[in-house]
Amino acid sequence: MDIFEKLMKLDRRWVFLFLIAVCVVTYAADFEIPVLVEPEVEAIFNFVDTLPAGAAVMIPIDYDPGSLAELHPMTYAIVEQCWRKNLKVVFSALSQNAPGMADQAIRDISDSLKVEKEYNGVVYPPREIVNGVDYCFLGYKPYPAIIILSMGQNFRLPFPLDYYGTPLDSLPMMRDIQNYDDLACVIDISGTNATDYWISYGQGRYGFPLAIGVTGVSTAQYYPYYGSGQIFGIMGGMLGAAQYEQLADNPGLAKDGMRVQWSAHMMIIAFIVLGNVGYFVSRIRARRGERR
Amino acid sequence: MKKSTLIVMAVVVVLFLLSWVLKASALQPEQGSYILRGFLVTFAAFLTLAVMSFLYQDNPFYKFAEHLFVGVSAAFWMCMGFWTTIVQNLIPRLSTSLADYFMVPQRPEGLNLFFYTPVILGILLLMRLSPRGGWISRWPLAFIVGTTAGLNFIRYLRSDFIKQISSTFVPLLGTQWEGIGPFLSNLDLSASGQLVLLLSNWVVFLGVFTGLIYFFFSKEHKGAFGVGSRVGIWILMITFGASFGYTVMGRISLLVGRITFLFGTWLELI
Numbered sequence: 001m002d003i004f005e006k007l008m009k010l011d012r013r014w015v016f017l018f019l020i021a022v023c024v025v026t027y028a029a030d031f032e033i034p035v036l037v038e039p040e041v042e043a044i045f046n047f048v049d050t051l052p053a054g055a056a057v058m059i060p061i062d063y064d065p066g067s068l069a070e071l072h073p074m075t076y077a078i079v080e081q082c083w084r085k086n087l088k089v090v091f092s093a094l095s096q097n098a099p100g101m102a103d104q105a106i107r108d109i110s111d112s113l114k115v116e117k118e119y120n121g122v123v124y125p126p127r128e129i130v131n132g133v134d135y136c137f138l139g140y141k142p143y144p145a146i147i148i149l150s151m152g153q154n155f156r157l158p159f160p161l162d163y164y165g166t167p168l169d170s171l172p173m174m175r176d177i178q179n180y181d182d183l184a185c186v187i188d189i190s191g192t193n194a195t196d197y198w199i200s201y202g203q204g205r206y207g208f209p210l211a212i213g214v215t216g217v218s219t220a221q222y223y224p225y226y227g228s229g230q231i232f233g234i235m236g237g238m239l240g241a242a243q244y245e246q247l248a249d250n251p252g253l254a255k256d257g258m259r260v261q262w263s264a265h266m267m268i269i270a271f272i273v274l275g276n277v278g279y280f281v282s283r284i285r286a287r288r289g290e291r292r
Numbered sequence: 293m294k295k296s297t298l299i300v301m302a303v304v305v306v307l308f309l310l311s312w313v314l315k316a317s318a319l320q321p322e323q324g325s326y327i328l329r330g331f332l333v334t335f336a337a338f339l340t341l342a343v344m345s346f347l348y349q350d351n352p353f354y355k356f357a358e359h360l361f362v363g364v365s366a367a368f369w370m371c372m373g374f375w376t377t378i379v380q381n382l383i384p385r386l387s388t389s390l391a392d393y394f395m396v397p398q399r400p401e402g403l404n405l406f407f408y409t410p411v412i413l414g415i416l417l418l419m420r421l422s423p424r425g426g427w428i429s430r431w432p433l434a435f436i437v438g439t440t441a442g443l444n445f446i447r448y449l450r451s452d453f454i455k456q457i458s459s460t461f462v463p464l465l466g467t468q469w470e471g472i473g474p475f476l477s478n479l480d481l482s483a484s485g486q487l488v489l490l491l492s493n494w495v496v497f498l499g500v501f502t503g504l505i506y507f508f509f510s511k512e513h514k515g516a517f518g519v520g521s522r523v524g525i526w527i528l529m530i531t532f533g534a535s536f537g538y539t540v541m542g543r544i545s546l547l548v549g550r551i552t553f554l555f556g557t558w559l560e561l562i
Contacts, residue, residue, distance in 0.1 A: 013347065019547075161396070204455075221535070237545055
């Protein structure tokens with residue numbers, strides 16, 4: 001059995017093992033991959049960056065731990081940008097495992113705001129993030145379509161209390177926020193089909209500016225909505241998160257993961273080429289054997 | 293049970309306990325509950341490795357992790373549904389005493405008898421569990437199917453049909469076409485330039501047109517129609533390829549997440 005026949009019969013477990021080894025080694029190595037920012041990601045950054053202080057942005061966290069690696073970096077980069085610029089954030093969670101994700105993100109980002117930092121040449125002083133003043137976490141309710149529609153009437157209809165059990169009217173920032181009309185935009189970060197509902201029931205019915213951050217798997221299916229103007233920006237998977245981190249000058253897990261992406265993709269391409277070479281060579285040899 | 297299976301299980305248990313002790317001792321005792329946190333990190337690492345072991349072959353550790361995930365998810369979903377919907381949204385609208393019992397504030401608009409409708413429909417839905425009265429659950433189910441179909445019909449018609457069709461009506465000569473001469477003399481090759489816009493519009497037009505030809509089955513795909521159909525299938529394949537590329541990126545991202553956890557949070561090597 002020569003090398004080409006061996007390639008054709010290579011046990012897939014060797015591929016898995018090799019892939020994991022390449023990823024671990026590359027993750028441990030310290031080098032940087034340049035990230036090219038796409039206009040659809042830049043549109044979201046510019047929109048948030050130009051909002052006046054005190055404006056309210058809604059960030060639905062619609063993903064569970066399965067999509068954490070891809071979507072958490074987006075949440076961290078956007079929410080930190082919002083809070084550094086003194087914007088108010090309304091969080092919701094329309095996926096049943098999402099409240100834990102949102103709660104963790106809120107705590108972590110609140111902690112990072114306590115330290116003075118410089119982003120894109122601007123020094124931001126440390127500040128304390130206060131629940132009800134800087135943000136409101138609405139929590140989880142099932143059936144996203146119904147919840148999105150009823151939030152368009154009033155946030156208090158589906159969410160009489162916030163995630164921590166406080167009536168919404170008791171929260172200072174929510175006194176001026178009744179429905180989507182009082183928000184500058186909605187940026188849905190989702191690993192579920194809640195994005196479909198935000199586009200059709202939310203943006204389609206109420207017409208607010210909508211941007212989305214979705215997993216790599218579902219990115220391609222949402223590009224038509226970007227082309228039609230139903231969403232003004234889209235972040236696709238870890239690459240989208242890395243682009244946003246680059247724009248926000250706030251490198252995190254996504255930008256860190258780009259070198260692993262690069263090496264893993266190179267390895268996969270090499271395996272595809274090798275597999276095809278093995279296939280074509282063995283096919284040519286089989287034809288020659290038939291002629292003899 | 294085979295002897296080798298018992299040995300593997302014993303090794304895993306020993307490694308788990310060792311990891312728990314080492315992790316708990318590595319955590320700062322002043323942060324509190326370090327024994328519990330040591331256990332949680334170790335257990336999360338065990339579950340990650342148990343799920344990843346499926347890549348080698350199906351095994352009891354993978355089965356355990358899979359069943360645990362399904363069971364916990366179902367229970368969590370049920371609890372969340374009860375506490376966030378029934379307790380927070382429904383009970384304050386039904387009964388003052390029940391609202392007091394669950395310590396949720398009364399709704400400012402007071403009690404509303406209209407909300408007994410979902411209660412009745414919900415109870416009827418649970419009749420499915422009854423061997424004799426199971427047929428009653430078809431009524432609320434019909435209500436759910438009818439309302440969902442109605443809502444989705446409007447939704448698809450507006451955002452996935454009309455909006456998408458209208459977005460394919462693109463100017464094939466660009467928005468600022470003044471003739472071939474001015475076009476060539478002001479040729480702009482940047483991403484936002486007129487040439488790229490023109491090419492994009494043609495790709496959209498041809499992609500939609502040939503894609504529709506491919507799905508038109510009332511005429512045999514021969515001649516010019518066949519060529520259009522072939523181009524359509526190529527467009528579809530390129531779309532699937534782009535989607536698959538994103539899928540690969542997504543899966544590698546998940547691996548990155550797990551590597552970060554295993555080698556960072558758990559082993560603290562990176």
